[in-house]
Amino acid sequence: MTAVKDSVHDYISLDPVAADLVDTPEFQRLRHIKQLSTVRLVYPSANHTRFEHSLGVYHLASRALSHLDIDGDRAAHVRAAALLHDIGHGPYGHQTEDLIRRRTGLDHDEIHDLLADSLAGDVLESHGLDPVRVADLVDGNAGLGQLVSGELDVDRMDYLVRDAHHSGVPYGTIDHGRLIRELRYRDGNLVLAEGNVQTAESLLLARALMNAIVYRHHVSRIAGAMLEQASERLVEDGLPIEEFARMADHDLLVALRERVPELGERIERRDLYKRAVWAPLEAVPADVVELTHAETRAAEREIADIAGVESRSVLVDVPPRPGIKESRSRVVVNGVMQRLEETSELVGALRSAERTQWRLGVYAPSDVRDEVSVAAADVFDLSAHRLDQWALS
Secondary structure (H helix, E strand, O other): OEEEEEOOEEEEEEEEEHHHHHHHHHHHHHHHHHHHHHHHHHHOOOOOOOOHHHHHHHHHHHHHHOOOOOOOOHHHHHHHHHHHHOOOOOOHHHHHHHHHHHOOOOOOOHHHHHHHHHHHHHHHHHHHOOOOHHHHHOOOOOOHHHHHHOOOOOOHHHHHHHHHHHHHOOOOOHHHHHHHHOEEEOOEEEEEEEOHHHHHHHHHHHHHHHHHHHHHHHHHHHHHHHHHHHHHHHOOOOHHHHHOOOOOOOHHHHHHHHHHHHHHHHHHHHOOOEEEEEEEHHHHHHHHHOOOOHHHHHHHHHHHHHHHHHHHHHHEOOOOOOOOHHHHEEEEEEOOOHHHHHOOOOHHHHHHHHHEEEEEEEEOOOOOOOHHHHHHHHOOOOOOHHHHHHHHO
């Protein structure tokens, strides 16, 4: 066994398959993909990578499999999937995922093609493992794929604790030891054993707090919107999407600085746009909440035209409707398997909080923010008398 010192889990022991996979180019690339992308512009110490996170997920998967008494070939495939679950990420992780999906039709956890033509796939086969089966598990398919990608997955257990640790905030603290000990595999589903409604709620609460305070911080959202627009222009300028998707963070930043300097240099210097509109869900017309990507870009052009500014000076950021995936976690209550949302009053409160925290963002350079604010209120039919409340520095 190869031992790796980790900042969260102490020592992580790698089996021979994992040790060989770690040395492949596909996995080593994760050293250069930051786990929290633009969040590190808010929390300076949040510079951890998807490399260390993936090791942590592998470690927790190994512990869960041992507790569930799953071993042999099944366990070997799950451990490999846990380790490789993030190799499909593009630069800046989730921040460029929508662009890659629009251009390729693939999400980061669809890694079948990647494993079919990579050294990582060759390593799997050399150890008697099936790359297709591993990719299916990463995609959350096949029974035990829920352990890698599901409501009670070890991916979530690691990143909440790791992100909180490196951000310096206490909000992602969860007892992943108890979560793993209380896992059961029942009727093809991962569930928490009897008496663990509060254990499931702790995961839900930690994610909700991290969303509000870390993951969806307005500065990170502004930087992310700037990064997405700059990346889109880079690809439209001729960079093949396949090449873009395999970049590391620093590769993308260099390319943006050279080829889209008006945004790339701003991102590098943290000279970010400001909020022209920051509107709550109840103030935003339903059709605006449902804007497609093309409609969002058209709205940016319309706002810019009314405001008399360049179209690239306006960014519209429409997040998905509020939702709590973890509310579908399964727990056993009085001997019956139920979804957490069916047995926990906390779910309703957190759903209400998610709706309250939702914001439509419109961003612009500080010198044209006021003009963009008024124009956006016109285009989106927002209440003008509340703009001062919504447009914050």
